[in-house]
Amino acid sequence: MTNAGIKVAIVYQAHPAPAVKGILKPTKPGGYADSGADIAYALKIQQINVITPAPNPYVDKDTDWVFPDTEHGIAHAIEKGANCIWLNTVLYADHPIATFLNRGIQVVGQHPVLSGMYDDKWLTAELLKDNELPVPPAELLSYEAFTAGTKKVHFPIVAKPIRGRGSEGVALIRNKQEYHAVITDMFQTDRYGTTIYLEKYLPGEEVTITVMPPGEYQIHGKKEKKELPWCLPAVKRFNHHNGIAPYNGTVAVIHNSAVLNDNEEASMAIQQLYQQCAQAGKLVGMKAPIRIDCRADENGNYFLFDLNMKPNMTGPSRLHRHDQDSLTALAARKIGWDYPSLLENILAQHWGL
Structure with a gap:
């Protein structure tokens, strides 16, 4: 294990990820600049060479420590000497980092294509199930099926965004009344796209x-x-x-x-x-x-x-x-x-x- 010669810059999410087949991933306020600054500060006190946008970053000002994950932001970090980009951001197939990967830059994080692919809960659950790993029974609910009232639902269930972020937007639904209220709200907020993930509720630890x-x-x-x-x-x-x-x-x-x-x-x-x-x-x-x-x-x-x-x-x-x-x-x-x-x-x- 060695970090010798590494000059690392941390990037945060500057813009919402693009929709994929009508499915949106909600953006965290601040785009992970807070955790990015936590990372940068901790590495700096460990004598790791951390490249920051501000020459003398304030300890409590997150954006002094992290670069936006745009093409311009990443290029700026590299111009300042970074040879490694820590991807503390949401990735997708045509994320700007792909350009720099092809130019030989080192990264910490997932491959953008695979990260974008497996951010999809349905696709990931199907992959795990196909490889005999245990996943809860689940189904997709489109906006059209919900408004038509044709979907038969067995309670209790958990409703989730397909491209979720932690437990944001996740709700336990115990009956028909809650179902209509929760799902209506999820579609109306326009934060998650045109399809919702419904999963059997697991009551254990x-x-x-x-x-x-x-x-x-x-x-x-x-x-x-x-x-x-x-x-x-x-x-x-x-x-x-x-x-x-x-x-x-x-x-x-x-x-x-x-x-x-x-x-x-x-x-x-x-x-x-x-x-x-x-x-x-x-x-x-x-x-x-x-x-x-x-x-x-x-x-x-x-x-x-x-x-x-x-x-x-x-x-x-x-x-x-x-x-x-x-x-x-x-x-x-x-x-x-x-x-x-x-x-x-x-x-x-x-x-x-």
């Missing part, structure tokens, strides 16, 4: 697992080479709001999440889940961490219900952000990585064409 890509890592002071995707310790979620884990922008994850203890982690169910999540990571061609949310049914059987190609990467590197641990950062602490160590290990998996 929820855990989230960060899958790391193959590569060389520094763990407990020793260099370890991982030939295949591998999992950080699982984090359990609790204090759900109406059956759904609240969006981390509303409730900090340190208030509703905890790493499994050794006994919980040693269970056959969790160990099997690690194998399944690592296999899912391989299937989607991961090149950077992904996060998979899993939940048990009424019989205690776990299902992979949400695969996130861009896990949240906030962290408590700046004093005014002391409570901003991400689920991945919580998991990493159990293997001896603080937030800066986690980021250094992720940075070391940079890649190029």
Whole structure:
């Protein structure tokens, strides 16, 4: 594992991602500039060469630390000396980074084509199902089918944006009245596009697992080479709001999440889940961490219900952000990585064409 010679710039999402077949992905206010600044600051204090748009960035001004993910923004970072771009943004097939990848720039993040493809919950669930991985029963609901009233629905169900972002827009629906109110609102807000994802509600325990890509890592002071995707310790979620884990922008994850203890982690169910999540990571061609949310049914059987190609990467590197641990950062602490160590290990998996 080495970051020698790396000069890294972090980019954030400057514009909404384009619609794909009428499906929209909601944009986070600020476009991940906050977590991008967390990353940049943490790496800088670790003596990593971090390129920033401001020559002397203010610790609490996010945009002093990160470049927009536009062609001009990325070019600006490279002009200032960056040879590696950390893609703390939403990716899609013709994202501006593709141009620079073809010119030999190194990146931290997913391949833009694969990230855009597997941001689609339906397509990803079908891929996992086709490879005999457990996913909850689900179906698509178009605006036309909803307004025609032709869809037969069995409650309880969970409604989700097809290209979602965390738990934003996700709702548990228990009856016909809630169904009409929730789905009408989802279509009327025009944030998610013309089709909604409906999934069987799982009432059991929820855990989230960060899958790391193959590569060389520094763990407990020793260099370890991982030939295949591998999992950080699982984090359990609790204090759900109406059956759904609240969006981390509303409730900090340190208030509703905890790493499994050794006994919980040693269970056959969790160990099997690690194998399944690592296999899912391989299937989607991961090149950077992904996060998979899993939940048990009424019989205690776990299902992979949400695969996130861009896990949240906030962290408590700046004093005014002391409570901003991400689920991945919580998991990493159990293997001896603080937030800066986690980021250094992720940075070391940079890649190029």
